[in-house]
Structures are given as C-alpha cells and as structure tokens.
Amino acid sequence: MTALLQALVLVLLFRIAASRFNITSLPGFPGDLPFRLETGYIGVGDSDNVQLFYYFIESEGTPENAPLMLWLSGGPGCSGFSALAYEIGPLSFDYAHSFDNKPQLKLNPYSWTKVANIIFIDAPVGTGFSYTNSWEEYPTLNDTISSAQTYEFLRKWLVDHPSFLYNPLYVGGDSYAGKVVPIIVQEISNGNEDGLEPQMNLKGYVLGNPVTDQERDENSRVLFAYLKALIDHGLYQSTKRNCKGEYVNVDPNNALCVYDLERVNECIEDINLQQILEPKCNPQSPKPIDRKWHPQEFSEKDPIDLLLPSSQLVSMPWCRATNYILSQIWANDKTIQSALHVVQGSIKEWVRCNDSLTSSYVQDVSSTVGYHQNLTTKGYRVLIYSGDHDMSIPYVGTTTWIESLNLTLDSQWNPWFVNAQIAGYKVKYTLGKYELTYATVKGAGHTAPEFNPKECFAMISRWFAAYPL
Template sequence: MASFSSYITFVLVLPFLLFSNVSMSQSIIKTLPGFSGDLPFKLETGYIGVGESERVQLFYYFIESERNPKDDPLVLWLTGGPGCSALSGLIYEIGPFTFNYANSSGYKPTLMLNPYSWTKVASFIFLDQPVGTGFSYSTTSDGYYIGDISSAAQTSEFIRKWLMNHPEFLTNPLYIAGDSYSGMTVPVILQDLSNGTEIGQQPPPPNIQGYILGNPFTDVKYDLNSRIIFAHRKALLSNSLYQSTKRNCNGEYMRPDPTNAACLSDLQAVTTCLNKINNPQVLEPKCNTLSPKPKRSMWDHSSLAESSLDAVLSTPKAADGPWCRNYNYLLSYTWANDKTVQRALHVRKGTIKEWERCNTSLCYGHDLISSIDYERNLTKKNYRALIYSGDHDMVIPYVGTQEWIESLGLPVSNDWKPWYVDGQVAGYTVTYAEKKYTLTYVTVKGAGHTAPEYKPKECLAMIDRWFAHFPL
C-alpha cells in the first residue's frame, strides 16, 4: 500500500501532469557501446523544453542513487565552461562509468565502472547547459543567444519541469551543484528557485536543502588576482618578484593601469615564470601544441587561463614524451560522436553537428562579474553549502575562494583543521554558521581543477560525510 505522503504528492502533482504542455522525452538506457553487459545502475536520458515556446531543448543524464534512491539526496549537477558538456563531468569526475584507458584505442573506447562515483550516495541529474552545450540545442537560431542570467532562468525552469515529470523525487533533499564556471550561475539558480518557493509558485516546490560548488569561478577580482598570490605561495615566483609586483601594481594584476610601466614590467616577468606551468594542476606536465605566445608589452591574463583542451586533438601521444591528462579527453570525442553511442543515448538525430567536450563558440553573454551578492543573499536562507577547492589548482586558486568566503562575514563555528581518509590528511576544512545557514569550505590536498578528477577516493568520502551531516 502506498504511503500517505506518496498519495499527497500524487494528488498535488496530478493536475500539472494532466494539463501542462511540457515538451519532454525520456528513455531508460540499459546498455552502452563500450560497456560489457547491462548497466548495473539506472540511467535515463532525455530532453526538456524551456524558454519561449520551449524552443531550447536541454539534454540530461539522470542516474539514480546506487544506495537508496527513495531517500538519498537528488543533485542537479552543472559542468563549467560555460559550454562544457555534462558528459565530461559524468565521465571524468563523479559519474558511475569512465573510460578504461588501458584497454581503449583512439578509435574504440571502452568503458569501466568508477568505484568512486558520487551516485553511490545520491541521485544525479547531469545537465547539458547552457543551450549549445553537449547535446542540448535550439529549434531556432536566435535561441542560441544566451547569458548568465537567462541560462540560470532556463536551468531553474528545467528542474521544475523535471520534477513535474518525476514526482517521486519531490520530497528528496535537493541540492544544486556544479564546478568551475558554474560558481557564477548556481547561486542565481538557487535564488530563483527559492523565490519561487516562497511565493508559492507551481508546481509543488522542490525540497531545496542547499548547494555545492567545486573549484568555483565566483568573482573576477578575487579569483583571477589570486593566481599571482597562489603562484608565490607555491614557489613559482620569487619573493622579490612577488613583492615588487604587489607594490608596483597595488594588488591589481588583472586590470592594471596601462600607463604603469613598472607594473607591466613585473607582470611580464610573472608571465615568463608561469608560461609553462599547467594551470589545472601545477604539478602535472603542460601539453600545448600551440605556438608560444609572443612577448607583449601589455599584461594578458589569458596567458594564465586554462589551456584549450581541443588544441591537442590532432596530436597523438608521443611514445617517449610525458603523459598528459589531456590525452584522456580525446576518447570522449571519439565515443560521444559515434552514431551508435548517440542512438544508444537517444540523442535526436540532426540536432547537433558535432559533440564537443567544451564548446568555445557559444553565443554567450557574461552578464555577471561576480556572484558574491547572490551568495550573500543565500546566507539568509536555511541552506547548507559545501564549497571545495583542489589546493594545486591555479585556474581558480583556493586563495581567492577563501578570500570571498571570508568577505561574507560569517561567524566561524568549526575552525581550520585537517580531515582524513584512510588515516591520511586529505585536506583541510573550516565551517561557518549563522542562524540556520551553514557553509563548509574544504581543500582537497594534491587535487587540481577540478578536485574529483584528481582525488576521486577522497572526494567521495567528502561528499558522503557531508550529505550525512557527519564531520569531515
């Protein structure tokens, strides 16, 4: 017999299922090319139409918790970029399957189970957003013009409609999560959902519990300026050069005064020191097939940006050269563009020209230079927040993340201390609390951009403990 709460959920949602004109499709995937046998977890893929006339069709992968989907958290996961496919986060970071690199060729990738998948403790919706990312598409050309605010609105609409079509998850704890550039949009999405809940927006409100941000890009000044501070702390810059740059540039490294010759000279020296460092993980080799950047009299912060991973597509791994993580990404292009794979995933034929791990040609408007005001608004809600950083990430250094968190002015409830996995220090953590809002900040020792790809075992332990309200 169904429980009373299940009956109430059915009664509340039934009118919307009967009378709404929601454009959506969904398919249960039993097998995938490259994986031997049936999938040992529930995978659903589909599209949900959002925006004007539902011309934007957002593609998703839904994977039920492998533990207890009835009670475990439900997480909407957004990969960064903007424009990086949900499949990238699924395969390379926290999903239940990944590539079997040892037994894959460049033309025939094979899959294996990920023993450290976050789906072992929660259900995940991996969403291709914004439109033009992964397998998501628009039925009209003007539908591809998107920005931070409009993309966030479409994502909010997506999760509301997804829950309408999956009412059995309405009572599960819901977390909005993502990494890298998603640090800009996740707080906006959460505020939009929260506002809708407070005004009684239909359908029945989701059970929002909080949000998760990994290696998040949140504020241009804090995040990008902190790269030079981080580089000095990691002994990539001499103390004299750092002190000179700090003094001559007045602590402003990303938008220096173009007439300040002393500052520009120091910044050129900084570029020389950091030019061959692999920003996503400073301890790993840098692989870049592009020509070195010519010397500039002006400081160009793009020289510190994450290198284009597409640049290595035409370069096979050299037998006598260094291993580079970039080579792992080549398999996703081969696999996701295979028509057999696309049919297995129920991708609509003819809707995209070519799948890209990260689409750098989006018609995307960067409406926000900071999401800190949204973060500050969320501190007034009864939410839990988890923010984590790989401590060897120079794309979004932990230094800037710590600074903007401290700018929120939240009282510390549990001060800085190590956390452990298998008796070893896995990183450090501090917790802030004000009334019913809590924010847990975590560093992951030795991890890069983004942390679960580099330290999967430690990150699974982190998220499992946090979901369970246990101390890290």
C-alpha cells in the same frame, strides 16, 4: 493533494515537452548497467523551443531516501557527460583496454551516485546534446538566460518525476558553474517563497573550484604563485607594492607594475594553470623574443581541448587533455547516440566543451558574491571545495570572498583525513541555521574529483550524511 494528483495538474499547467528513456546497456560497457540510467530532453523557453538533454542516474543506495542533486559542468558549454565520465559519475573510460577508436567503459568505484541521485545536464543550450529549433531566438546566451533555462528545466523535471519531489534537493557544479549555481538556487528559493509549484525541497548547494568574482579570482593568482614557490619573495613584494595589489586591471602607464608582471608571467607562462604539477602540453606557437605582458595573457583561459593527430601526441608528454579524446570518439558514434536516444540530426558534432558557444556567451554577471550573501539568510547547507593545486581559480581567492560574507566561525582550520592520511583542510562557518563548509583537497587540480576521486567521494559522503569531514 497527493503528489501524483499534484503532478498531473502541473503537467497540464506546464505542457511539458519531455521525452525520457531507461538505458539498460551501453556500447563499450560489458553486460548490463548495474545502476539505473535515464536520458531524455526537457523543453524550456518560448514554445519549449530549447531542448535540454540530461543523464539521470539513480542512487545505488536507496534512491527514495538519497539526496537529489542537479549537477552543472563549467565552461560555459561543457557537457554534463564530462562530469559523469571524468569526475563524479558511475562510469569512466578504460584507457588500458580502448583500442582502434573503440572506447571501453568501466565502473568508477568512487561515484557520487553511491550516495545521491544525480541529474547531469547539458546546459546552456548548445552544450553537449542540447539543441534548439531556432537559434534566431537566442542570438546571445548569458548567465541570466542560462540560469533561467536551467531553473525551468528543474521545475519541469520534478513535475515529470514526482517520486523525487520530497527528496532533499541540492544544486551542484564546478568551475564556471560557480556563476550560475547561486543564481539558480536564488531562483528556487524565491519560487518557493512565492508559492510556485512544484515546491522544491531545497536544502543547499555544492561548488568545486567555483568561478565567483572573476576579477578577485584572477587577482589571487599572484599570491598563489608566491605561496607555491613559482615566484620568489622579492618579486612578490615588489609586484604587490608597485601594483598596489591590483594585477588584472593594470594602468599601462605604471611602468614598474607592468615590468613586475612581465617577470611574473615569465615565471608562470609554462605552468598548467589547472594543475600546476602536471605538464602543460596544449599546442602553442613559438614564443616571440620580445614578448610583453598583457592582462589577457596573464588571465590565461582553460587549456584548449582538441583531437590532436597521433603524430603530435607521440612527441608530447602525457597530458590530461588526451584523456578527453575518448569521450569525443564515444559520443560521436551513431550507435552510442542511438543507445542514448539522441534526436537524430539535432547537432552537427558533440564536443566535450563547446568553444564556439564560449566565444559568443556573454558573462553578464561579474560576481555572484551578492547571491551567496543573500542565501546566508535562508538556512541552507553549503559545501565549497578547492583542489589546492589549481591556479585558474586559486583557493586563496575563494577563501577571500567566503570571509567577506561575515559569517561566524564555527570550527577552525583543521585537516581532514582519508585512510589516516591528510586529504585536505577544512573550516566551517554558520549564521543561524545556515552553515558553510569550505574544504581544500590536497594535491587536486581544478576539477578536484577528477584528480582525487577517493578523497572527494569521502568528502561528499560525509557531508551529505551531516558527519564532520
């Protein structure tokens, strides 16, 4: 059966509720876009009640041969536009020329779309421009529902875009997407083995600073703090001894451990967890004099992302979060929404990361290490990378769960280079046809391509081409 005929059959089978539009220009960008941008919705769930919004950008190379990658942002609840505009997409904001609440756009010379076709999705529902006609059907969202919705989205998207059915397929994401990406990859693998149509040409997956096993991730922060000289040797040894290596689920009656962790927290509480070298400048109330340690404080969430009054911004040091203000202004402009073909009235307000969704989202999968373990038998290629100055998901925690997979060491820990300078370090593991490359990005924070775009572009270009990093 030809791909076109197969697609026609599947369209009837799925009853696809899809709309898509080619975008040739965008307000804020001078002239026509020098790449193909498509936006649209795919309906999923019962009666296609959930409408997931996406941005699809064809590779600027040879789209018919380039890999196809579905990319998920973290959160949960962060829009795919965040990754598009601040990390790996072809557009970025021109801060130097954005005045009077009129954000300007420019090209990103290190866009991953130079080597891949990328679908940036607003998932789960409630993220970005994605919406549902009946929230009563989704009183709570969780990792399982989110993964199922995204898997259904991808199946229907490929049916609606049959010319990409045979491109090498990868699923990627960073931060909290580390939870759902392995589940989605497992769903695709199971679907292929069960003969579900369309058969997907799945080759592997890509994860950056991924949330994987939250207890293990957070527990590694004490070791990370010691390795980065945020706490001294004596405090590290005392904390390790008194807490017996357990820094998250602490017995409150263990007075020595609690005391040590209070001292640790005193050392790191004013550190920006997502990039320890950058200012921590989210608004905070004054510290109480008798502040005590508490696991929730030690497991600090991501810095809040607010539109601050300009008077506050003037008195604060530069903060990366202020870069995100332009996306809030841009995406809420009705002219922009019209250009993107957003359904009018479908959302009240666009936010880069939906905090209200995060507060109601149920994290029903505590660890995805088991999914990674299952996938080692499938012969996939896997790239996992960490900005090595991220304390929210420290590289030392990521290396620990990777080593627990009991893979064969293929190449030892060595530096990789960009322009004759060390860009990070890498190690490669194999198991039969399966291969996993782990790389650090030197000096980068939580969303590594946002901090080190040139190095991360070199990394993904080489990896897609099966070259050594």
